[in-house]
């Protein structure tokens with residue numbers, strides 16, 4: 001059944017929403033971004049994450065639009081938050097072991113009512129809308145871990161299954177950050193006062209954990225090298241692979257006479273447990289939108305498929321029939337989509353078809369700075385040079 005009240009998963013809609021939020025992205029955002037509700041109902045945050053997560057709109061263009069509207073000083077807080085996303089991506093890309101270890105923990109279905117009124121309300125909101133405000137995500141992850149004593153992995157899995165913006169880097173690493181596994185001797189502890197204040201009294205939970213000792217420092221996995229720039233060219237035998245992790249490939253490759261356009265959805269690969277309808281529906285329709293934008297002609301050969309062995313084999317046959325020898329794709333960062341592309345690559349290789357992943361200059365510029373904590377990363381960002 002289609003997900004009711006679903007956000008529209010097109011690039012056009014993402015750009016429209018960006019435009020509508022821009023007036024609020026300066027001082028208003030700086031003042032109100034922690035508020036879940038605004039006294040007069042104005043937006044406190046952009047809600048752009050589903051479009052950003054799938055790169056229907058890019059971090060680069062959102063930041064450029066905020067600077068054009070407000071200047072980099074007034075828009076600094078908003079820009080900084082977008083860079084949190086960039087930071088987490090770069091951090092996980094250099095330490096993919098953190099994702100692999102998380103995936104090795106079997107997910108537990110611990111999303112039963114907790115008896116804590118606000119947590120149950122937020123869980124229902126997550127499942128009904130596919131979205132939660134950042135402050136709610138922090139309180140949720142904190143109460144989940146410290147008041148209920150549940151594992152960060154089980155909470156991260158719940159979020160990843162239901163958030164439309166569910167992202168392997170931002171989600172996994174934020175859950176670890178709240179739990180005290182990212183920054184030594186620092187946890188995020190939700191308090192009743194803070195929740196009351198920023199929900200305008202909607203929630204006032206009692207019995208929240210206090211005086212929690214941070215976990216002992218966790219070993220930090222060694223960093224691995226980031227992808228190198230990739231040279232590419234388009235010939236009559238080159239196709240385009242579009243994945244749900246980068247749905248604006250035309251801003252990387254331009255419009256090309258692709259011999260074939262293939263669109264891959266790997267939302268089911270987010271978890272071993274069933275993934276919610278909202279993220280699946282958003283990703284499927286968003287991939288279809290990207291396919292429409294990147295086909296050389298309306299009747300040019302193309303296919304959209306969910307990641308599984310049968311679909312990979314069908315695609316290999318179609319590409320072989322079309323004489324395609326090479327698929328270009330925007331580089332897919334660590335996570336479920338990269339896992340699926342890896343499996344697809346092996347099937348295509350057996351048919352003599354190569355997948356070439358091309359990283360974006362934007363990622364290659366910022367990811368190398370994500371070596372330690374966010375604030376060291378942020379020092380390397382020169383706002384006058386954006």
Ligand SMILES: Cc1cc2nc3c(=O)[nH]c(=O)nc-3n(C[C@H](O)[C@H](O)[C@H](O)COP(=O)(O)OP(=O)(O)OC[C@H]3O[C@@H](n4cnc5c(N)ncnc54)[C@H](O)[C@@H]3O)c2cc1C
Pocket residue numbers: 033045046047048049050052053081082083084085086088132133134135137138141159160163165166167168170171172174175178
């Ligand atoms: C436990 C936990 C889990 C999270 N899981 C995810 C996730 O799966 N996917 C995801 O995209 N974000 C995740 N976040 C980060 C953040 O909560 C969301 O990006 C943000 O709430 C999205 O709403 P918005 O677009 O209105 O944000 P805005 O406040 O309008 O910010 C604009 C953009 O900046 C980026 N951004 C803002 N805050 C953060 C942040 N703290 N970390 C990373 N990027 C940020 C997002 O791309 C966002 O769309 C998580 C945070 C926590 C604490």
